[in-house]
Amino acid sequence: MVSFAKQKTAVSTGVSLPVLAGLAAGAIFLVVGSVSSDIFAQQTVAGLALGAVFGSLALALVLIYRATEVINFAQGELATATTYIAYQLTLWGLSYWLSFFLTLLIAFALGAVIQIVVIRPIQHSVIAVVIVTVGMFILIDGLVTWKWGADLKFMKAPFGNTVYHAGGVAFAQQDIGVLLVSILSVVLLWVLFQFTKLGLAMRAAALRPAAAALVGVRVNWMLAIGWGLAAVLGAVAGLMTEPTQFLQPTMMQAILLYAFAAAVLGGLESPVGAVIGGLALGVFLNLIGQYVGFATSELRLPIAFAVLLLVLLLKPNGLFGRKQVRRV
């Protein structure tokens, strides 16, 4: 049963002025840089595409964190598994985009079923849920390797390999496509949460389960739908990672760590923060890789976490986080 113990009071309303100013300065820096240097522009766009993938997986983490107060460590593996499902569908002769949308449906069902079957019986204990998601990480990883093998697989390229030229700048169609698909899925989700009755009920259930149940919201169903939507976002992230990483069971493991960094950067409770955190991280890593000599690809993850640490020292609740006081 739900209890009244979960009572939170928001103290500040999220975004602070210095954070906004910092983000604006960052955006201006990117625009000015892109105008004055072609390579800078290319790296920025590629970074945004990479960051959009981080952002969608980070958003999946945030969705579940808000509802369950748990990080779903299996989110990345689930994304990998659903990407393999899409791969299997294309092997059976379906077109890429048909497989894409079918996979999103399957991912939704998978996420919801996992919540109902595995998570719901133990959801009263946060630590049990965490352990179970770690277990699922290992389980799904094993299943994927058992079914499809550990070697690289290749899917059809969703966006083709065309490169657009604007002035002296070359934009890969793939980067633009990844960016558009990721942003579109995030926007659709936002519309769902902000403007529909279902979205409102889901937010209510996540914020105050007991009060939501009192007005007639089926809290358990909302949680299942939340897990389903998170899995859909994960599937989008997985499918948008595949063109650059190719398909292998470990494909999303590093991405999950980046997504986690992005989510914490954004404040863990904030969907907007997760997306912006992801985009910022993607662009930052790409530009660092281009312009800072020692920042080789092996150092990307440590650098990402160094930045994260620095931000958390300055803003312990993340860029868009809010201070929370628990009433006892």
Place this chain on the structure above:
Amino acid sequence: MPEGRGTFSELTVWENLRLGAYTRRASKDDFARIQTYFHWLGERRHQQAGTLSGGEQQMLALARAFMQRPRLLLLDEPSLGLAPLLVTEIFRIVRELNENEGLTVLVVEQNAHIALQAAQTAYVLEVGRVALSGPSAELQAHESIRRSYLGY
């Protein structure tokens, strides 16, 4: 309406009202009608409920409960943590809802004075048993009630 309001403080005033009507299809009329009792709800619809004052939050909780179109409205300690002036205001509105909308209201309240004034019928519970019951006016005049609950 539970004790301690159960307001969704992170959501806006309007979203709270929409949630009140979650189990049915709310029409424009419902929102209009609720504003005849709580005039300020409309102009502050986009305000985060958590930033309202305690009294306003209590009124929002009452408005939200009313949006559910209950046949029987149960109020648990509506005076909890409110200034005396606001308690009077809340009970005035509860009375109005009762009289204008024909809404039956059951209030559990430790502020016996105001509860007896607002209600038509009252029950006094002692360790879980009904010790006394009857029309409020009679109970108000009752000797032992006056001593133990009203304090004069």
